[in-house]
Amino acid sequence: MAEAVLIDLFNLKMNLQNNCTQKLLSRTLEGATGKHYPFVYIMCCQTLRIERSSEHNVLLKSISGLQFLKKGFEVVYASCTAAVLYTIKQKLDEKDISLIKIILPLQRRALMRVFLDHLFTTVYQFEFEDLMVDCDPHNFQQPAEPCRELQILADRDLEAIRSEIQMHLESLPSLKGELTILKSSLISDNIFLHGFTTRTGGISYIPTLGSFNLFSSSKRRDPTAVVKENLRRLAKAAGFEQGTYRSVKVNHANDVWIMGKTEPDSYDGIVTNRKGITIAAPGADCIPVLFADPVKKACGAAHSGWQGTLLGVAMATVNAMVAEYGCNVRDIIVVLGPSVGPCCFKLPQESAKRFHSLDPKCVRMFDLPTPYINIRRATRVLLEAGGILPQNIQDDSIADQNQNLTLCTSCHPDKFYSHVRDGENFGTQIGFISIRE
Structure with a gap:
């Protein structure tokens, strides 16, 4: 059974007689199942303030006799569908609700599905029910060309929906402070544009994702549209073109994509010598690693989790640049970004042995069933063994700790996301780099 019901009255004029509206709502909510829903949200279009007040009064009067709506009932007004749906999504997320019934006119169902695809993820499950308005046909604003359930919306309609969503998200204020970009003093600012993001300055509002999450997943509640808006704000602040942004397709391995060649289905490293192309690697405990050659003017980015570290993804990226x-x-x-430190990261004994074989200093409390692992040191050991000069590697061993970018993600909940700390619904920060034009 649905945990919440959303009734779409967005195109329904509120000049209905009170008893008619009450019958409409009562029949809609109780007729099909005869069960009461804990939370009910009614979508209404906000126009002039006087009209809104009048509509609200009609709705309040019409539900006064519906005892089952005294709790958990709310009328949500907004000027557009994107705004009202996003507001309701926030209310659903506050209650951790994912099973939702939407009752709406058949004419709006195809349109509603597109909005849901952009503003929600597969964490949510929707069921639909037709809203039948038969009190007075003049009370419903019929579209010029009625939609059918299986109708495919025209490209211009899809673009209009995307534009409406984008405009609404762009209008939202930044959360949790200002957008912050961490930069390395080792990478030439005259040649490269680069940085590592933190978790402040975006619009993601879910606690473990707030507020500058830069990765959307079917397992999380942050939709692609929100992540794209966060990325747009990053591009504007950092000075790169969002349209040329490319991030690795994580597989926790050591494959590297050389831009310009056929793109693999998955890869944890990416390199380029093309100007104006921004490449990136995510991290939320795993290490986002940036590579820069100021002589040949080439750069790279890699995602190095514990498995990728052992597989040598960092040196694989270096080797791709050399070749x-x-x-x-x-x-x-080579600059290692924020990642989980040896203070917080543990692995089972069998996996820990592989790090111990690489360098005993990569493992702390080796005799424990789950020893502490230093994936940063392991990365440095492999890079130095591959020929990278020690002084050309920036990590948490840097002498001036004020210049340390390789902070522990788990230890700094105000600055970074962490899978170890936050569990499955974690956010993601990135490291990014490009060659200036």
């Missing part, structure tokens, strides 16, 4: 662009390994700068 493809003629880089000298001694010229390449």
Whole structure:
């Protein structure tokens, strides 16, 4: 059974007689199942303030006799469908609700599905029921061309929906403070544009995702539209084109995509020597690693989790730059971004043995069933073994801790996301880099 009901009256004029509206709502809510719903939200269009007040009074009077609506009932007004749906989504997320029944006119169902695809993820499950308005046919604003359930909306209609959603999300204020970008002093600012994001300055409002989440997943409540808006704000603040942004397709392995060649289905490293192309790697405990060669003017980004670290994804990215662009390994700068530290990250004994074999200093409390692991040190060991100069690697071993970008994500909940700390519904920060034009 649905945990909440959403009634779409967005195109319904509120000049209905009170008893007619009450019959409409009562029949809609009780007729099909005879059961009471804990939360009911009614979507209404906000126009002039006088009209809104009049509509609200009609609704309040019409439900006064519906005892089952005294709790958990709310009328939500907004000027557009995107705004009212996003407001209701926030209310659903506050209550951790994911099973929703939507009662709406058949003419709006195809349109509603498109809005839901953009503003929700597969965490939510929807069922639909037709809203039958038969008190007075003049009370419903019929569209010029009635939609059918299986109708495919025209491209211009889809674009109008996307534009409406984008405009609404762009209008939202930033949460949890200002957008902050961390930069390395080792990477030349004259040649490269780069940085590591934190969790402030975006519009994601769910506690573990707030507020600058940069990854959308079917398992999380942050939809792609919100992530795109966060990315738009990052692009504007950092100075790169959102349309040229490319991020790795994480597989926790060591495959590297050389931009310009056929793109693999998945890869944890990416390299380019093309100007104006921003490449990125995510992290939420895993290490976002940036690579820069100021001589050959080439760059790379890699996602290095514990598995990718052992598989050598960092050196695989270096080797791709050397092979493809003629880089000298001694010229390449490598910067490790915020990631889980050896203070917080544990692995089972069998996995810990592999790090211990690489360097005993990569493991702390080795005799425990789940020892503490230092994936940053393991990354440095492999990079130095591959020829990267020690002074060209920036990590948490840097002498000046004021310049340390490799902070522990788990230890800083105000600054970073962490899978270890937050569980499955975690947010994601990124490291990004591009060659200036």
